[in-house]
Amino acid sequence: MRRPLAGLTRHNVLREALSGVTLLAISVPLNIGYAQIAGLPVTAGLYALVVPTLVYALLVSSRQLVASPDAAAAALVFSSLTGLGIAGADFPTMAAAQAIICGLALLFASWLKLGFLANFLSKPILVGFVAGLALEVLLSQIAKMLGISLESGGEFFENIASLITRLGETSALSAVMALAALALLLAGRRFAPKIPAALVVLIVATVVTVAFGLDERGVAVLGSVPAGPPRFDLPSLSLSQWMAIIPSALALALITMAEGVLVSRSYADLRGYRVNADRDLAAFGAANVAAGLSLSFAVGSSTSRTAAMDQLGSRTQLPSIVLALGSLLLLLFGTGLLEGIPSPVIGAVVAVAVIRLLGVAELRQIARQSRYEAAIGGACVLGVLILGPIGGLLLAFVLSLVNLVRRAAHPEVGALSIPADPDASLTDVTEDAQPDEAGTLVVRFAAPLFFGNGATLAGYLDDATRDSDGRIRTVVLDAEAITDVDVTGAAALRRAMDALEARGIGFSLSRLRPELRARFARFGLLDEGVGEFATTREAVRVLRERYGPPRDS
Template identity: 35%
Template sequence: MGQDSSRHSTGGLRIPVLEWIRDYQKSWMKPDIIAGVSAAAVVVPKAMAYATVAGLPVQVGLYTAFVPMVIYALLGTSRPLSVSTSATIAILTAAALARVVPAGGAADLLRACATLAFLVGAILTLAGLLRLGFVANFISDPVLTGFKAGLAVVIVLDQLPKLLGIHVPKGAFFHNVLGIVIGIPHASMATVAVGLMTAIALVAIERYFPRAPAPLFALACGIGSVSLLGLQFQGVEVVGHVPTGFPAFTMPDLSLVASLGPAAAGIALMSFTETIASGRAFVESGEPVPLANRELVAIGLANMCGALLGSMPAGGGTTQTAVNRLVGARSQLSELVTATVTLGTMLLLGPLIGLMPQATMAAIVIVYSFGLIAPSEFRAIVAVRRTEFLWALVAVLGVVLFGTLPGILTAIVVSLLALAYQTSDPPVYVLRRKPGTNVFRPVSAEHPEDEAFPGLLLLRPEGPIFFANAQRVRQKIRTLIEGSHPQIVALHLRAVSDLEYTALKMLTEAEKDLRKQGIVLWLVGLNPGVLTMVQHSPLGDTLGRNRMFFNLDRAIAAWQAQRSSGNQEPSGGAVH
């Protein structure tokens, strides 16, 4: 998610809606309309369900699937991306609102929600204008995998009481587990039956009819069962009154900015990460790839505008985007169709939605939350590197034991620690030449025939060398020198992408130490940036052109010429 080129600068005059309207083809109209309606069948019930996860009225989910969807369709760079909310954003929103509105009064809750969504949007927009799209890279894939799995556990635990028809005071993880266990004997059998039937239906439809709108089917069955069987009189709780009509204008509460700011930053990071991942996952051949900084501005403005009309924080969703694309979406018109269907639901279907069982909502949330747990991803991580698997587990435990907002901080810190760990100990290889070739490779027991050069030690460090690892690299080089007693040490720096001031100072000091021992230092294969730094330093003056070489072949030729002539210094310039 690197920075966009200047051609696509967020400060430019290019407006995405004008671009896709200009390029729109008449043949796309029908598939866009069909895809938009199909996606709405998934988006509408899931958005309402996720609103309940956040502790908000179900209509807030509808507002979130309407306003942000429209704004993104006008400003976003991904053609199929469908924007509303997600399980990740919902549970983070719930944690944030619980801190500032512990009593949960409806008016205070909605005002805090609007403030949170507006802050999320402002942070995203500012990040886009400052071209900070690369920031999302600071959460590694293994840590994000663990973070989402931890969220799934928290969400399922949060929704189980609704599935059982019991009420459990919320607290820490083990408090909630204990409360559910104690409450099981008091569960409503009718509520459990509704929840289980809904879950079974969802799983069966997803497996055997993957393109069918399973959440819409579950919603219709839940409402139908209440209408026909009067389940609300048998202990099954329903959503209750849902107001119809256009959402009211809601102003953010500036007094909550300081308390909601840290949570908004975390939600903004998750929103952008999910948005860019979903958008890029469904790009087809010939389509433009979503641009990170323009996406930040688009999703930021979508959140800010949505906040003013009652929505919760929003972002791109993988499942609904997949439906949108698989059914045939060709442009952002499909998202406008989805928004239109959502608007129709808001204006006309409030009384029907009010009959939906809470257990149906909980079942929808639980079934789709399991999708956040990816066992195949964990297996792939542990097969490649056990250390990164450990980071993933730490992220899981951070969310489960400390809560979602501390969990996202844990995920970021763990990612940065993983990055620091990986870069603090770069490898330094001893090189030898494959016989009869100009191929140089690390010393290996599999290739004992590789050619060594008496008195010449070829070393190749890899990765950037900077203040955090410079002394570690120096120690490794010193150990290898002590084991071989060379006359010349040639550092092959082709694999060193950067050499900052501390590292350059380390090399300068190493050259002086080697010189005192009668050992000569050569530098080989410097890339242009590293070469420029060396040339502008005292080390460059000390080495001169005769001790810097363009490649290993020239270094070996200079070594051979030196041995034949008996000279202490190589005879020919080398960098060019």
């Protein structure tokens, strides 16, 4: 079991603490923006930096992963809860309840050791889903930067049309401030990545706004932020209201599971330490329950903040603890400093953070490698924009299953080339099924044999031997890659074997796994007349000796 703050030594404690100060500078402006994306008060974003962050840092197995709300999760919170429209329940209460259910689902998944399920959301699907959410966030932030208020809960394409038709309402001062902030943020990312550009921009913009009274000239500001530590309470909802929130909470849990486990594993592999996926799920679960009870909203893995800490050389969870303590001090003594922050600049900060989530480079790379999978990613983007986050997630799962079934139903199947030298390798796969000089055809099937692909193997054997004109005397099925067989797959192979027998062609198996032999025997695939060989090379040698030269056609 990993001790808290694993990797922390007296040699790196100063570096880790300073990294925590940087993390605080990055996280405060981002969480203010993410709370606004989620339709929640600023305090909900700040509360997420205290108790949930501390709980996560003390429980997680990863030394580097930072837990916090992110843009995609905030968009999912807003879209899903707006779509529910639960009567008699306010947004903060629903968001807190959603976080609790999400946390309980993650704790249950950890208890059942379901961390491996994170592997079942493929990269194209995850990139596409997050990109769809990011587009919704980006549109809302563009409106904020222009000083235009879009209708709450509107559909993505309706909001685009609304924004275009209302461009005449643009606040010139808001747009200028946002453009200046964007330029500084992008320049900071390019030329001074270690400086917390977001914090610097917010401080400068706030000073300018207060000094010149821009809030009285049409520039929206954050306004009053209640001071004090996080308050703890159980969300007051009826049973039917709790039940209505479950689907969106499970969607959040799934995204947290997929992103969190994969990012945690990637950094552990990169930096040479081990993580426990199920323990990480428990940490996310506990953090989300803490978020809900402290009137915040769902937290997940923050890839941008984790990357920033990695660049600074941080290899422990001390920065997250510094973040929690610093955020608490801000809530106690510094909320007055936040009142004059201009909303257009918050929109610029969030927009720059969200740009990375659009996945343009990832989708281009996927398209170069596989157009089919790139199309799946694109479909997920449209699914989120048209169907909403829950509908988009369901579409992602359907596409994932279709992709899985498509691949399983069409595994690699081909004939091995058989050289004249009996000691030579039999590893080359040929596109055309060609027997050797003794009429032996070796076929390799690289998948479990089940209901989805049994017909594929049977069809290949039929096509390969239908017009052989006596050139093929026996078929050897190299079964090393067959890891399982079910009733339907066995029936398909049995029919293929009967068809071969009717044509006077023998059938043999080579390299059949010992644990599968009993199942093959139970399904009647090892009847008398079916040859069995320990190796394919032995099968070819024996059959060459048995059949000799091929008979005339």
